[in-house]
Amino acid sequence: MTSTEGGTSDALAAAGRAAQVAATFADEVDRCARFPREALDAVRGAGLLSAWLPSRLGGRDATLAQMAEVTTVLGRACSATAMIFAMHQSQIACLMRHADTDPLVDLTRRVAREGLLVASATTEIGVGGDVRRSTTAVEEDGHGGFTLVKRAPVISYASESDIILVTARRNADAAPTDQVLVACEKADLDLRQTETWDTLGLRGTCSPGFELTARSSVAHILPTPYDEISTRTMLPVAHILWSACWLGIAEGAADKARRFVREQARRRPGSTPPGALRLAELDVRLAAFRARVRWAAEAFDASGGSERTIGQSIDDNVLKVFASEAVVDIVTRALAVVGIAGYSLASPWCLGRPLRDAHGAALMVNNDRILANTATLELVHRGERR
Amino acid sequence: MTSETTTIREVLAAHGRLSADAHDIAEDADLYALGLASHATVNVVMALEDELDIEIPDELLVKSTFASIGDIRRALATVDS
Numbered sequence: 001m002t003s004t005e006g007g008t009s010d011a012l013a014a015a016g017r018a019a020q021v022a023a024t025f026a027d028e029v030d031r032c033a034r035f036p037r038e039a040l041d042a043v044r045g046a047g048l049l050s051a052w053l054p055s056r057l058g059g060r061d062a063t064l065a066q067m068a069e070v071t072t073v074l075g076r077a078c079s080a081t082a083m084i085f086a087m088h089q090s091q092i093a094c095l096m097r098h099a100d101t102d103p104l105v106d107l108t109r110r111v112a113r114e115g116l117l118v119a120s121a122t123t124e125i126g127v128g129g130d131v132r133r134s135t136t137a138v139e140e141d142g143h144g145g146f147t148l149v150k151r152a153p154v155i156s157y158a159s160e161s162d163i164i165l166v167t168a169r170r171n172a173d174a175a176p177t178d179q180v181l182v183a184c185e186k187a188d189l190d191l192r193q194t195e196t197w198d199t200l201g202l203r204g205t206c207s208p209g210f211e212l213t214a215r216s217s218v219a220h221i222l223p224t225p226y227d228e229i230s231t232r233t234m235l236p237v238a239h240i241l242w243s244a245c246w247l248g249i250a251e252g253a254a255d256k257a258r259r260f261v262r263e264q265a266r267r268r269p270g271s272t273p274p275g276a277l278r279l280a281e282l283d284v285r286l287a288a289f290r291a292r293v294r295w296a297a298e299a300f301d302a303s304g305g306s307e308r309t310i311g312q313s314i315d316d317n318v319l320k321v322f323a324s325e326a327v328v329d330i331v332t333r334a335l336a337v338v339g340i341a342g343y344s345l346a347s348p349w350c351l352g353r354p355l356r357d358a359h360g361a362a363l364m365v366n367n368d369r370i371l372a373n374t375a376t377l378e379l380v381h382r383g384e385r386r
Numbered sequence: 387m388t389s390e391t392t393t394i395r396e397v398l399a400a401h402g403r404l405s406a407d408a409h410d411i412a413e414d415a416d417l418y419a420l421g422l423a424s425h426a427t428v429n430v431v432m433a434l435e436d437e438l439d440i441e442i443p444d445e446l447l448v449k450s451t452f453a454s455i456g457d458i459r460r461a462l463a464t465v466d467s
Contacts, residue, residue, distance in 0.1 A: 132423070175405055175421035227418060228449060310447040376424070380431045382444050 011062055014046035015070040022078035029080055029204035030353050033197060035160045036204045039074070039081040040117065048085070050112035052092055057105070058112025064093075064237065065297040068244035072293070075248015076255065079357040080204025082248050084117075084157050086241035087205075091118035091165050093237040094181060094222070097305055098229045103219040107183055111163070119161035121212055125151040129369060132230065133176040137169035140218060148182065149213050153195065156207040162186050166214060167226050179226035188216040201356035202364075231308050236300055236316040243293045243323035246361050250327045253334035253354040254279075254286055260338045260349055275337040282333040289326045292319065310381045317374040324361030331358045393437050394458050398422075401429040413456040418449075427452050434458075440465050 022039035029036045043049060052067050053059025067089050075082030095108045095118070111118060122131040136150040148168045158164060166182045169175070195209030222229065257279055264273035296319050308316070331354045335342045341349035391413070398408035404420040411420065422430075430452065431442055442465060451461040 170419075175419070177421055177423045178419050225418065231449060307448040307450060309444050311444050373424070376428050379428050380435075380442070380447060382441070 011048065011051055011060075011066050011070055012073065014048055015043075015073040018042035018046055018048065018081075019073050019077040022074055022081040026078035026081075026204075027353070029078060030201075031203075033199075033203035033206065035157060035206050036078055036081045036084070037160075039078055040084065040160075043074070043081070043085060044115040044117075047115075049088060049115055049117065050092070052089060053096055053108065053112050057096065058109050063297075063301045064240060065294065065301055068240055068293060068297040071241050071244035072248040072251060075245040076252040077248075078204070079202055079245065079249050079354070082245040083202055083205050083242070086238070086245045087120060087156055088118050089241055090234055090238040091120055091163075093233050094165060094229055095183070097233050098181070098222050098224040099183070101219065101223055103217070104183065104222065107163070107185075107220070114162075116162035117157070117160060118163045118165065119155060119157050121150060121152045121155045121158070121164050121166045121210075123153055124167075125153050125209075127176070129366065131167065131365070132179070132227065134167050134169045134179050135176065137172045137174060138180060138182065138218075138221065139172060144218055145215065146182075146218050146221075147213070147215050149211065151194070151209075151211050153209045154197075154207040155191075155210050155212065156205045158191055158208075158210055158212075159193075159206065164189060164212070164214075165222075166212065170225075177227065181222045181224075181226045181229055182214065182216070183220045183222065184212075184214040184216055185220075188220075189214050199360070201353070201358070201360045231313065232305065236308065236312075239316050239320040239323075240293065240296050240300060242361070242364070243296070243319055246323045246327035246358065247289055247293050249354050249357050250286060250289060250330035250334075253331040253351055253358075254282055256342075256349060256351060257282065257334040257337035260341070275339070278333060278337045282330060282337065285326060285330055285333070289323065289330065292322060292326075310377050311383070314374055314377050314381060317370050317377075320365070321362075321367050321370055321374075324367060327358040327361050331355050390438070390462065391455065391459055394434070394455050394462075397430055397433040397437060398455070401433050402426050408455075411455070413459075414454050417452060417454055422452065434462070438462065 021042040025038050051060040051062040055061050071082050071086050074085055099108055124135055126135050127133045136148055138146045138148050140146045164184050166184050167179050170178050170180050190213040192211045193208050194211055197206055197208040261273055261275045261279050335351045338349050341347045342351040344350055395408045402408055402422055403426045406420050446461050
C-alpha cells in the first residue's frame, strides 16, 4: 500500500468514527439549532481539521479529493457537521495557497497545531448578495494597525470559530471590487449579533447576522487580491466541498430508503417490493452525483493551483447548480421509496431533516446568481477542453 | 503595435467601466485596481475580438491576461488573426 492510499484510509476511518458521533447528536443539533460541538471535537481530535495542510505547515498532505470524501461521510450523518467542515476547509485552502508571508504562515501553523476552526465573512448588507463587492474598507491607522467594520447578514459558526477570514475593500478609496481578505483572530474581533438563525435546514451551522468589528495588524491582510483568491481557490473549493456535503445528505437519505426496501422484502419473501424499482431509479442518479463530485475534486487536485480558465470557472459554477438540484431530487426520490413513513415526524423512517437540509443548497449563494454569472462567461467560452 | 494599443484603450474606455479614463492610464496600470470587473471583462473580450477580427482562445481567458493594457497587448500578440 502506498502512503497516499494509507492516508486515504486513515482519513476515511477517522471520518467514519467522527460521523458516528455526529449521527448520535444530529437530531438534537437540528432540533435546537445548536453547534455540533461533539462531532467537531471528534473531527478535531482525529486531526481532520488540518489534514489538508502540507506537512511543513503541520498538516498531513491530504488532497481535496480526500477532504471531499470526508465531507460526504460526515454529511451522511449530520449535514451541519459536514457543512461546517466544508466551509472550514475552504478557508484552509485560502491560507494554504495565498498566505505566504511570515506572520500568516505562523498563523496557519497555529491553526494546525492548536486545531483552530476558521470561518468566513464574505457577504455584506448592501451589496445584494454579491460577494465580489464590498462596502466596508480596511482603515489603516498609519502605525501598522487597521480597523474594519462589516455588517454581515450571515456568518456561519462565527461564535464557535477561532479565526474569521473577512473580505473588505483594500482602503477607503478602493473600488467595491478591489477587495482583500483579512485573517481576524477571535481576540481581535468584536461580534455583535444582529439577526437570528432559525431556518428550515442546516440549523446546526449557527449562521446568524453580525456587526463585525476587527482591529488587527496589517500583517494579517492576505497579500493576494481577493478577486484572485476567490476565482482560483475559495469558489472552486467551496463548490466542490458543498457538493460533497450535499452528496452526503443524499447518501444518508438513500441509505434509509435502502434499509426500508430490504425490510419490506424480508416481510414478503419471494416478491420484490414496489419501492425497489424506485430505489433502482434513485441509484441511477446517485451514481452520477458521486462521479461528478469525485471528478471535480480530482481535477482540482490535478490542476495544481494554476489560474482558472473560463472553462474551469464554468465547471466550478455548474457543479454547484447540479449538486444543489441533485440533492433535492435524490432525497425526494428516497421519500417516494419510503412513502408515508418517511413523511411522518413520529416515524424512525422520517426523511424530514434531509429534505429540509437539501432545500438550502440552491439558496446558499443563489443558483440564479451563479447561472447569471455563468451565462456571462458563456459569451466568450469556446468549449475547448484542457 | 501602437494602433493595437489604441484599440485596446478605446475598447477599455467603452466597455471596461474603469474609474479612470482608459486613454490616459499607464500601460502597466492595474486594471483590476481601477475597477475592472468580470462582467466588464467579458464585454472587453467581445469588443476586442470584433475590432481586431480575432478569436481569443480559452487558455488566454484568465485573469492575468487583463491585468494591464500591456498584459492584454502581449497576450493578443500570441493570437493568430
